Amino acid sequence: MGGQLQQVSNMWQIYALTGSALHLGLTGLARAIPIILFSLAGGVIADRVDRRKIIIFTQAANGALAIVLAVLSAAGLVEVWHIYAVVFLNATLMSVSAPARRALIANLVPRQHLVNAMALNTSLHQIDRIIAPAIAGILIALFGLAVTYGANGAAHFITAASLGLIALGPMPARPRGSPLRNLLEGLSFIRARSIILVLLATDAAAMLFGSYQVLLPIVADSTGAGAAGFGLLSSAPAVGGLIGALIVMYLGDFPYKGRLIVGAILAYCCCLAALALSPWFGLAFVVAVGLGLTDSMQAAPRNAIIQLMCPDELRGRVSSFQHMLVTGMPALGQGLMGGAAGVVGGPIALVAGAIMCAAINIAILVRRRDLRARELGVPSARAPISGRVPVEVVGPRG
Numbered sequence: 001m002g003g004q005l006q007q008v009s010n011m012w013q014i015y016a017l018t019g020s021a022l023h024l025g026l027t028g029l030a031r032a033i034p035i036i037l038f039s040l041a042g043g044v045i046a047d048r049v050d051r052r053k054i055i056i057f058t059q060a061a062n063g064a065l066a067i068v069l070a071v072l073s074a075a076g077l078v079e080v081w082h083i084y085a086v087v088f089l090n091a092t093l094m095s096v097s098a099p100a101r102r103a104l105i106a107n108l109v110p111r112q113h114l115v116n117a118m119a120l121n122t123s124l125h126q127i128d129r130i131i132a133p134a135i136a137g138i139l140i141a142l143f144g145l146a147v148t149y150g151a152n153g154a155a156h157f158i159t160a161a162s163l164g165l166i167a168l169g170p171m172p173a174r175p176r177g178s179p180l181r182n183l184l185e186g187l188s189f190i191r192a193r194s195i196i197l198v199l200l201a202t203d204a205a206a207m208l209f210g211s212y213q214v215l216l217p218i219v220a221d222s223t224g225a226g227a228a229g230f231g232l233l234s235s236a237p238a239v240g241g242l243i244g245a246l247i248v249m250y251l252g253d254f255p256y257k258g259r260l261i262v263g264a265i266l267a268y269c270c271c272l273a274a275l276a277l278s279p280w281f282g283l284a285f286v287v288a289v290g291l292g293l294t295d296s297m298q299a300a301p302r303n304a305i306i307q308l309m310c311p312d313e314l315r316g317r318v319s320s321f322q323h324m325l326v327t328g329m330p331a332l333g334q335g336l337m338g339g340a341a342g343v344v345g346g347p348i349a350l351v352a353g354a355i356m357c358a359a360i361n362i363a364i365l366v367r368r369r370d371l372r373a374r375e376l377g378v379p380s381a382r383a384p385i386s387g388r389v390p391v392e393v394v395g396p397r398g
Contacts, residue, residue: 002155025338043320137231186317
């Protein structure tokens with residue numbers, strides 16, 4: 001929840017200081033650069049270093065950065081470059097901690113409970129994405145940005161302290177060889193399973209050309225909703241994401257997953273165009289729910305297939321590559337969307353992004369027969385093929 005408070009506060013403060021869509025987009029660029037540069041290294045670190053210590057350190061560091069912004073905001077000294085710097089450092093720390101977070105759950109619960117643990121973890125993430133942005137909007141409106149940043153700092157310190165009390169099970173064996181060799185092993189596996197790259201490419205196109213989150217402050221302002229409305233708009237995609245996750249869980253192990261993935265992304269493109277044309281806040285809120293729903297419905301089967309194809313000993317490194325694209329592309333897309341909106345306006349930028357995303361996904365679907373197959377992806381010979389593989393349902397990004 002603290003991370004959501006930080007993101008909403010950063011976006012609103014940037015817009016309050018500059019009133020510029022371009023500056024909003026540059027926050028995404030500041031987030032994208034370290035994710036793209038450091039995520040793969042983070043996966044190697046997660047397989048070689050105590051994962052709990054990694055997370056405790058990064059949580060405490062993020063908390064300290066939030067307190068710095070709280071003090072600067074309270075003193076009236078904050079400048080745009082301060083926010084860019086903190087966003088960059090937050091993303092750098094996340095690049096190290098995210099692979100460790102994904103891998104740590106397997107050390108906390110018995111294998112027979114792992115699927116339930118992952119489902120619980122996913123549900124909590126969706127709920128905090130619903131609650132936290134709305135809380136952030138209310139806190140900003142009532143108490144100001146300094147208090148909101150302070151609450152984020154407290155949340156990170158509480159998390160760091162709590163992790164120190166958790167008893168972990170046996171840790172997996174550390175990989176042998178040099179870190180570079182470990183990294184190349186992971187990349188070689190991904191290259192050999194080209195369908196993984198195809199699946200990630202469909203999502204990367206949506207996130208690069210359809211990162212609407214950066215324009216939500218402008219939508220809220222243009223509809224007269226203010227900071228509180230911006231918080232509600234930021235929460236709306238998570239509502240749809242939770243609904244989409246429940247739908248996918250209900251469908252179970254359904255056929256033609258590739259067609260659903262591309263179909264959901266095309267529906268996502270339609271929602272982007274609808275957001276661009278929304279004349280009032282209520283309609284924009286409903287469309288934002290649709291964006292989260294369609295995003296979740298394409299992310300869940302994609303991640304399930306990748307998990308099934310990935311051997312246990314490579315899971316951290318494959319997850320780091322996935323994190324680089326799944327998290328880096330939305331951040332890079334925010335820079336692209338903000339820059340385009342600054343030149344041609346927000347509505348045209350959203351519609352153009354929707355057209356580009358749809359065209360790329362249709363082309364991929366036509367060219368890749370395996371994406372249209374009844375059963376998408378063949379599990380690795382060393383990978384578990386039962387239903388006990390952890391499946392992560394990812395909600396709205398950004």
